[in-house]
Structure formats: structure tokens, C-alpha cells
Amino acid sequence: MxxxxxxxxxxxxxxxxxxxxxxxxxxxxxxxxxxxxxxGAEGSGKGEITFWDxxxxxxxxxxxxxxxxxxxxxxxxxxxxVGIPAAGAQxxxxxxxxxxxxxxVGGVGTAMLAEIAAQGALEPxxxxxxxxxxxxxxxxxxxxxxxxxxxxxxxxxxxxxxxNGTLWYRTDLFKKAGLDAPxxxxxxxxxxxxxxxxxxxxxxxxxxxxEGSIAPALDAVYxxxxxxxxxxxxxxxxxxxxxxxxxxxxxxxxxxxxxxxxVNNDFTKMVAQWDSGTIGMLSHNLGSYQDHLKxxxxxxxxxxxxPTLEDGTRVQVSNPVDGLGLFKASKNKAAAWKFIExxxxxxxxxxxxxxxxxxxxxxxxxxxxxxxxxxxxxxxxEALNGGSTRIVQLPYYLPDWxxxxxxxxxxxxxxxxxxxxxxxxxxxxxxxxxxxxxxxWKQHNG
Numbered sequence: 001m002x003x004x005x006x007x008x009x010x011x012x013x014x015x016x017x018x019x020x021x022x023x024x025x026x027x028x029x030x031x032x033x034x035x036x037x038x039x040g041a042e043g044s045g046k047g048e049i050t051f052w053d054x055x056x057x058x059x060x061x062x063x064x065x066x067x068x069x070x071x072x073x074x075x076x077x078x079x080x081x082v083g084i085p086a087a088g089a090q091x092x093x094x095x096x097x098x099x100x101x102x103x104x105v106g107g108v109g110t111a112m113l114a115e116i117a118a119q120g121a122l123e124p125x126x127x128x129x130x131x132x133x134x135x136x137x138x139x140x141x142x143x144x145x146x147x148x149x150x151x152x153x154x155x156x157x158x159x160x161x162x163x164n165g166t167l168w169y170r171t172d173l174f175k176k177a178g179l180d181a182p183x184x185x186x187x188x189x190x191x192x193x194x195x196x197x198x199x200x201x202x203x204x205x206x207x208x209x210x211e212g213s214i215a216p217a218l219d220a221v222y223x224x225x226x227x228x229x230x231x232x233x234x235x236x237x238x239x240x241x242x243x244x245x246x247x248x249x250x251x252x253x254x255x256x257x258x259x260x261x262x263v264n265n266d267f268t269k270m271v272a273q274w275d276s277g278t279i280g281m282l283s284h285n286l287g288s289y290q291d292h293l294k295x296x297x298x299x300x301x302x303x304x305x306x307p308t309l310e311d312g313t314r315v316q317v318s319n320p321v322d323g324l325g326l327f328k329a330s331k332n333k334a335a336a337w338k339f340i341e342x343x344x345x346x347x348x349x350x351x352x353x354x355x356x357x358x359x360x361x362x363x364x365x366x367x368x369x370x371x372x373x374x375x376x377x378x379x380x381x382e383a384l385n386g387g388s389t390r391i392v393q394l395p396y397y398l399p400d401w402x403x404x405x406x407x408x409x410x411x412x413x414x415x416x417x418x419x420x421x422x423x424x425x426x427x428x429x430x431x432x433x434x435x436x437x438x439x440x441w442k443q444h445n446g
Contacts (some may be wrong), residue, residue, distance in 0.1 A: 039328060039329075040123075040327070040328055040329045040330045040331055040333060041330075041331045041332070041333065042332075042333050042334050043330070043331050043332030043333060043334050043335060044332065044334065044335075045077075045332070045334035045335050045338065046076040046077055046332075046335060047076075047077065047078070047332055047335060048077075048078045048079075048080060048332075049077065049078075049079055049080070049103075049104040049105060049330070049332055049335050049336050049339060050079075050080045050082060050103040050104050050105070051063070051067070051079050051080065051081055051082065051103060051104070051105045051106065051339065052082045052084055052089075052092075052093075052103040052105070052106035052107060053081065053082065053083045053084060053106075053107050054084055054086060054089035054106060054107030054108065054109065054112075055084075055085075055086045055089075055107060055322075056082070056083020056084045056085055056086075057083060057085055058086070059352075059355075059356065060081075060083045061355075062351070062352055062355040062356070063081060063083075063352075064081060065351065066342075066343055066348050066351065066352060067079045067081055069342075069348060070339055070342045070343070070348075073342065074335075074338060074342075077335045077338065077339070079339060082103065089107070089112065090111075090112045090115070093106070093108075093112065093116055093121070094115075094116075094119075097116070097119050097121050102121060102327045102329050102330075103327060103330075104326070104327060104330040104331075104332060104333070104335070104336035104339075105324055105325070105326060105327070105330075105336045105339055105340060106324070106325055106327065107322065107323070107324060107325075108122070108156075108157050108323060108324065108325035109320055109321065109322050109323065110145060110146065110149035110157070110318075110320050110321045110323070110396050111149075111320050111396055111402070113146070113149045113150050113156060113157050113323075113325075113396070113397075114149060114150055114151040114396060114397035114398075114399075115399065116156075116325070117150045117151060117154075117156045118151065118445070120328065121327055121328060121329070122156040122157075122325045122326065122327060122328060123156075123325075123326040123327065123328045123330075123333065124154050124155065124156060125155045125156060125157070125158060125326060126154060126155045128326075128337055129155060129158065132341055133341065133345075134158070134341055134344055134345070134362075137346070137362055137363055137364055138158070138159065138344070138361050138362060138363065139159065139162075139361050139362075139363055139366070139384055139385050140385075141384050141385065141389065141391055142159040142162055142321050142361050142384065143155065143159060144391065144393070145159070145162075145318045145319075145321045145391065145393065146158075146159050146321055146323055148318070148393035148396075148397070149318075149321070149393075149396040149397055150397065151397035151441075151445060156325060157321075157323035157324065157325050158323050158324050158325075158340050158344055158361075159321045159322070159323040159344075159361035160322050160323050160324060160343065160344055160349060160352060160353075160360075160361050161321070161322045161349075161352065161353045161356060161358040161359060161360060161361055162319055162320075162321045162322070162358060162359045162361065162384060163285040163286055163287060163319050163320070163358055163359070164285060164286060164305065164316075164319055164359055164380035164383060164384060165216070165219050165283065165284075165285060165305070165306045165316055165317075165319065166283070166284060166285055166286055166303045166304065166305065166306070166376055166380060167182060167188070167281060167282075167283055167303070167304050167305070167306055167307060168274070168281065168282040168283075168284060168288070168292060168301055168302070168303045168376075169181070169182055169191070169280060169281045169282075169301065169302055169304070170278075170279070170280050170281075170296075170300060170301055171299070171300060171301055171302050172299075172300045172301075173195055173278065173280050174191065174195075174280070177191075177194050177195055179191050179194060179195070181302070181304065182281060182304075182307060183304065183307060183308060184307050184308050184309070184310055185223065185224050185307045185308075185309065185310075186310065187307070188281070188307045189249070189253075191204055191280055191281065192204030192205045192253055192257040192280065192281065193257060195257075195280035195281075196256070196257040196280075200278070201277070201278065202278040202279070202280075203257055203258050203259055203277075203278075203279045203280065204253075204257040204258075204279070204280045204281060205253055205257050205258050205279065205280060205281045205282075205283075206258055206259060206262055206265070206270050206273055206274055206279050206281070206282050207250075207251075207253060207254055207258045207262045207283075207417075208262070208265060208266070208267065208270055208283070208284075209254070209262045209263040209264060209265055209413065209414055209417050210263070210264045210265045210266040210269070210270075210410075210414075211266040211267075211406075211410060212266055212267055212410075213410055213413045213414075214405045214406070214409055214410060214413060215317060215394070215405070216283050216284075217247065217250065217251075217413060218238070218317050218392075218394070219283070219306060219316055219317045220246070220247075220250045220283070220306075221238075221243045221246045221247050221250065222243070222315050222316070222317055222392045223306050223307060223308075223314070223315050223316055224246040224249070224250070224309075225240070225242040225243055225245075225246050225315075226309050226313060226315050226390075227240060227242065227243065227315070227392070228315055228390040228392060229392065229393075230392050230393055230394060230395060231395075231438070234435070234438060234439065234442065235431075235435055236430075236431050236434045236435055236438070238427055238430055238431050238434060239424070239427035239428050239430070239431040243427060244423050244424050244427055245423075247416075247423040247426070247427060248422075248423040251416055251417055251423060254417045259273065259279070261273070262417075263414055263417050263418060264414075267284055267288070270282065270284065271284060271288045271291055271292075272291075274292075275291055275292060275294075275295035275296060276295065283306070285319070286303070286357060286358065286359070286376055286377060286380055287357065289303060289357065289374070289376055289377075290357070302375065302376070303375070303376030303379070303380075304376070304379055305379055305380055305382075305383035305389075308388075312388055313388055313390065314383060314386075314388055314389045314390070315389075315390045315391075315392060316383075316389065316390075316391060316392070317391070317392045317394050318391050318392065318393050318394050318396075320396070321361075322358070323361070324340045324343060324344070326340060344361060344362055345362065346362055346364040346365050347365075349361060349362040349365040350362070350365035350368045350370070353365065354368075354370045357377070358377075359377060359380050359381045359384055360381070363385055366381040366385060395434070395437075395438065397441070398434075398437045398438065398441055399437075399441070400433070400437040400440075401437070404430070404433045404434060404437060408433060409426075409429070409430055409433075412426055412429060412430075413426065
């Protein structure tokens with residue numbers, strides 16, 4: 001079943017890529033038509049452009065505010081907003097690439113970036129950014145994530161915002177136990193042990209064993225070893241002996257310092273469990289901040305970036321990055337680029353991310369008052385923009401990445417927690433699948 005899912009995914013990409021070569025390209029923007037292969041036109045910088053919001057519904061209100069601000073500044077440009085639910089965004093783009101109807105500008109997250117770029121649908125943005133007022137005002141780490149997710153060194157996405165791995169901890173429980181904040185991995189493990197009292201149903205940590213378990217596990221592994229690259233040549237570093245040892249230490253927390261129910265917990269159950277119980281630490285992103293605030297009050301918890309090595313170096317895996325893409329088929333690229341520049345400008349990027357609860361890509365926006373007042377977001381922004389943070393780029397560009405990291409290996413991670421698989425077996429299996437996927441990708445893109 002898994003191999004058939006993978007073959008179907010590859011086939012879909014192959015069909016889409018073939019369509020780019022065979023379809024007659026028409027342009028979009030003024031007439032609303034277009035395919036990935038069209039060169040489009042620079043246009044007058046005035047008139048109408050179409051914007052697709054790839055998280056329609058959730059982000060509709062804030063995007064409409066930004067569009068209103070833009071049209072006030074540029075009254076000779078009208079933006080048509082189209083909201084697309086996040087779950088259907090990838091297929092909507094694929095259909096438009098093959099059959100026409102792409103927008104001028106669209107929300108393109110890193111999870112879908114490589115596939116859309118590989119079909120020739122996106123305009124390279126390096127040259128435009130170099131001449132833009134945005135140049136020098138965007139997070140270098142996020143730009144690197146955007147380039148890596150696009151499958152190479154070309155920028156196909158201007159990042160707008162990012163989430164970040166956050167270690168939430170109960171300050172009241174730490175104070176009572178006389179523990180220092182879990183800012184390093186050694187302090188993290190010390191706290192996990194000391195805060196656990198199984199007889200009182202108290203645990204030091206809650207581990208994510210259900211859906212979405214692979215990325216946080218890799219974050220913990222690379223964070224402990226300090227290995228900064230996902231690849232060593234054409235082979236993944238995921239099963240490096242140091243990573244195996246780190247994973248062994250991490251999963252050994254299960255049932256010793258964590259609840260046994262963790263083996264089935266996705267983020268919703270894990271967050272609810274942490275908010276309602278006496279668990280010391282939780283690893284999750286910034287998105288759960290409001291849940292914690294409502295459940296615990298502001299004085300009982302903190303959210304800090306993932307722990308560092310003893311020398312203060314922080315290594316973390318790349319989180320998905322939201323961003324905007326300029327479509328090659330646009331007949332009015334000049335106006336579309338003005339919209340992107342405006343949306344990611346200091347004031348507008350700040351406004352968007354305050355609404356979304358995420359870290360701004362604009363480094364000036366990352367200094368604004370609302371971030372300084374929200375410590376978890378402030379610390380996340382500092383980590384993403386800081387010189388001591390090293391980001392391991394996960395291979396979002398691989399067509400098989402989602403299948404490998406979810407359907408294939410989430411069940412294996414549960415086996416690992418339950419002792420039915422060793423850390424070495426788990427990582428060797430993952431590495432073998434990744435190496436094969438990388439070899440296949442390079443064969444078609446090398």
C-alpha cells in the first residue's frame with residue numbers, strides 16, 4: 001500500500017511536469033488564464049492582479065486588511081482575493097498549472113514549493129529581491145529554508161512567516177523543585193527525571209507518539225548532536241551513530257518520565273494533557289500559546305526555543321515557512337511584485353504575523369512591540385534570526401517526503417516507543433527510504 005501511494009505521488013508529479021512541456025501556455029492576470037510554462041509579461045504595473053490565499057478562511061480577514069492598505073497606497077492596482085482552504089491548495093495549484101488559470105501571486109508554503117517550482121510555474125525572485133527595499137530586511141535563516149525547500153539555490157518564495165519549535169515548561173513546578181530553566185539538553189533531561197512522580201501521576205515530559213511525531217523527534221535528535229546538515233554527499237546523516245545514540249536517550253523517556261498514553265498522542269491530545277495535568281515540559285510550536293494561556297494563566301508557564309548544546313549553540317530542523325510566490329504566467333508581474341513587496345514590508349508583515357501568531361520574516365517587524373510583549377514569540381524570533389542558531393534543512397523538496405515522514409514511519413516510531421524496534425533499526429529504515437528518494441530526485445533534477 002505504501003509503495004503504491006509513493007508511486008501515485010511520483011506519477012502525479014511526472015504527469016504535471018509533462019503537461020508543462022506539452023500544453024500551449026497562455027498568460028494570467030488580466031484574463032485569468034495561464035499555465036506553468038508561460039513566460040507571461042512584466043506589464044504596466046497597473047491594472048488588476050489576482051491573489052490566491054492558500055489558507056483561506058483562517059487568514060481571510062487579515063489578507064483583506066492588507067489588500068485594502070495596498071489599494072489605498074496603489075489606487076491604480078486592484079487585487080482580486082481568492083481564498084483557498086489549506087487542505088486543497090496543492091491540488092488547486094496543480095490543476096491550474098495543467099489546465100490554466102493560475103493567479104499572479106499566491107501563498108506558497110515550503111511543503112508545496114518544490115513541486116510547483118519543478119513544474120516551471122514560479123518566477124525566480126533572487127534578482128527582484130536584490131533590487132528591492134526588502135533586501136537586507138528578511139531573515140537569512142528563513143530565506144535559506146525557502147531556497148532549500150525549492151530544491152536548490154534559487155529563491156521561488158518570499159517568506160512571510162514561520163513557526164518555531166518551542167519547549168513549554170511549567171515555571172511553578174520548576175520553582176517548587178528548585179530547577180533551572182531547561183535551556184540546555186542536560187537541564188532538560190535533569191528536569192524530566194526530577195519532576196516525575198508516577199505515584200502522583202506527575203511526569204517531567206510528554207512525548208509526541210501519534211500523528212506528527214517524526215519532525216519533533218528529528219528536532220530533538222539533531223538538537224542534541226549538533227550535526228548541521230541533513231545530507232553528507234548523497235547519503236542522509238539521519239542514521240549517523242551520534243543521532244542513533246541521541247534518539248535512544250530521547251525515547252528512553254517514554255513511560256519512565258512520560259505518560260504511557262503518549263504513544264497515541266497527536267498534538268491536540270498532547271497539548272490538552274499538558275494544559276490539564278501536572279506535566280513539567282511539552283515540545284510543540286508557537287501555535288499552542290493561547291491554549292496554555294487560557295488553561296494555566298501567564299504566571300505558570302514559559303515557552304522557550306528548543307534547548308541548546310552546552311556551548312550555547314542551537315541546532316534545530318527547519319519548520320515549514322509560509323511565503324508568497326510570483327507566477328511566471330502573470331501578465332502583470334510588475335504589479336504583482338509590488339504587492340509582494342508591500343505585504344512583506346515592515347508594517348504589513350508585522351500586522352499579518354500578529355494576527356497569525358507567527359514569527360515575521362521581516363526582521364524589522366520582528367522587533368515590534370507586540371512581539372516584545374509575547375516572550376515565546378520574541379525568543380523564537382531571536383532564535384530564527386540569531387547567529388548561534390543552525391538550521392538542518394529537511395528535504396521538503398522530495399516528492400516522497402510526506403509519505404516517508406508520515407505514512408511509512410509514524411507507525412515505526414510507535415514501535416520504537418513500545419520497544420518493538422531499536423533506534424538504530426528505526427533510523428536505518430528511515431535513512432534507506434530517504435537515500436532512495438534522494439537518488440531518484442537527483443536522477444530527474446541533477
